[in-house]
Ligand SMILES: Cc1cc2nc3c(=O)[nH]c(=O)nc-3n(C[C@H](O)[C@H](O)[C@H](O)COP(=O)(O)OP(=O)(O)OC[C@H]3O[C@@H](n4cnc5c(N)ncnc54)[C@H](O)[C@@H]3O)c2cc1C
């Protein structure tokens with residue numbers, strides 16, 4: 001009766017969100033008096049997988065089938081289902097990523113499991129129940145949800161669980177084959193196109209985010225946002241109208257109808273703070289708002305604020321960060 | 326081609342969320358319900374593809390009680406041909422997926438289009454479940470969808486990029502921007518929607534696998550600490566020394 005956790009890797013490294021889910025899984029295993037096994041997907045190195053011991057993982061399964069390097073829904077689902085039955089897993093933990101949700105939903109049918117996505121806390125197991133807290137209403141609320149089936153699948157939201165680091169602990173890496181066939185790769189992508197990442201940080205994985213709204217006046221002024229982001233090592237984001245008029249690419253649009261982010265720091269520049277925008281960012285740990293209008297609603301959702309002109313304030317902030325570094 | 330477009334009925338995006346006094350249920354009082362914004366992409370794209378093909382049908386499907394019918398009629402006004410409502414309180418994603426799969430199986434649809442996620446429960450899971458129940462591929466979330474014969478070419482968003490995926494009918498796709506510009510109903514649409522068929526069917530199962538015990542609102546912010554624009558650099562020191570986030 002073990003806990004199985006799906007660990008996503010990229011370019012040989014375990015993704016940060018997967019270090020969090022691995023830590024989540026090992027803590028659930030401890031609550032259940034069991035152990036946590038990881039199954040790795042994507043491009044991984046044995047040395048990096050062994051380091052999952054630091055997150056409390058007891059064993060790592062890795063299928064070296066080369067076609068598993070990129071996400072294939074059918075193949076990933078089967079791989080994890082095979083690992084789950086081999087390990088007799090009662091609880092399966094994934095990241096609440098596009099991969100985790102796509103695989104988790106299929107697995108929940110195949111394994112007759114209860115599924116909760118967007119989970120933000122460790123489960124409560126009093127009274128024989130298994131209850132998880134998950135975000136609902138686009139970040140405007142939380143729900144405690146009972147997972148009633150014998151098997152449970154949990155997709156954990158990024159940056160909601162602190163990753164464990166027990167320095168020096170390693171986990172054995174076992175090669176494992178799910179006996180995947182060509183049919184399992186039928187829905188393989190024809191092509192994978194990654195964004196130009198030159199020097200930038202990817203928004204979904206970012207700890208720090210600098211975001212701009214209509215108050216930035218035009219795309220030609222985005223160097224102010226980018227300079228601060230670069231100095232901080234932050235990703236850049238924007239409000240919906242900004243991506244609607246193509247000042248910025250669509251994948252930077254955060255909010256209720258864009259992506260939801262939960263970084264440690266979100267700096268909003270020239271964004272009014274409409275309810276749909278707040279929904280996508282209000283689980284950020286610290287929110288900073290820079291707006292020339294003291295009545296802008298965003299100030300009510302902020303931890304720190306500067307009432308001022310972005311064109312004056314942003315260069316000062318960038319200079320201050322550079323000075324600090 | 327036969328398109329099935331699944332729509333959920335959700336609180337308007339400006340809704341201030343509150344719950345019943347026992348925190349067990351969402352408080353619907355005074356709340357305006359709308360078609361889930363993501364599902365508008367699925368609906369409009371299905372209509373566009375039907376028009377481009379010069380034939381076929383777009384059927385909208387909702388699993389919900391009778392109070393969802395105004396939004397089903399709105400989908401008909403936007404351009405769907407007919408509608409099905411599975412007459413049930415949608416208990417959870419699994420329950421909804423089972424109903425959708427049953428309707429899809431019976432109707433023999435070529436493409437089942439949904440939204441990326443329902444903005445009330447934010448499951449992002451009904452599409453994967455329906456695909457698995459029917460044994461067909463699901464592409465989620467899709468930013469682009471084109472059809473050529475029985476083959477669909479989709480752009481699927483992944484963290485940090487996109488994939489080009491090709492699938493044959495039947496398939497499930499969950500839609501999001503910038504797939505199309507969602508249409509709004511025009512006067513003629515509203516008039517014809519009244520007489521388009523809306524079939525009500527009973528659920529095929531009442532099985533669910535999760536249950537909400539309580540709801541809670543996020544903790545309120547402590548209040549904003551303002552820093553004068555002249556001393557903007559001070560903010561950076563506070564972020565390092567007080568908030569400890571940089
Ligand atoms: C169904 C629906 C879904 C939506 N989903 C989203 C979503 O997912 N994400 C989203 O962001 N929006 C969404 N919106 C739109 C949302 O309602 C707002 O219109 C939008 O967030 C406003 O963007 P903004 O803050 O950039 O622009 P504005 O509201 O125009 O605000 C600009 C702000 O900049 C300030 N400003 C101007 N000049 C300066 C200056 N020089 N220095 C400092 N401050 C300055 C102004 O005081 C103002 O507060 C949605 C709307 C609907 C109806």
Ligand SMILES: Cc1cc2nc3c(=O)[nH]c(=O)nc-3n(C[C@H](O)[C@H](O)[C@H](O)COP(=O)(O)OP(=O)(O)OC[C@H]3O[C@@H](n4cnc5c(N)ncnc54)[C@H](O)[C@@H]3O)c2cc1C
Pocket residue numbers: 331332333334351361363364386387388389415416417418421438439440441442443444445446447448449450451452536537
């Ligand atoms: C008053 C009320 C109370 C509810 N209480 C609960 C509850 O306690 N727990 C709970 O899990 N759900 C509840 N629901 C149901 C909820 O609205 C969803 O229909 C269902 O939970 C699926 O949500 P999801 O976030 O998992 O969907 P997602 O997986 O995010 O939805 C993806 C797509 O599936 C389609 N879809 C989703 N729901 C429906 C639907 N009902 N009909 C047709 N297509 C649909 C849409 O295309 C949507 O874009 C309630 C609904 C109402 C109206």
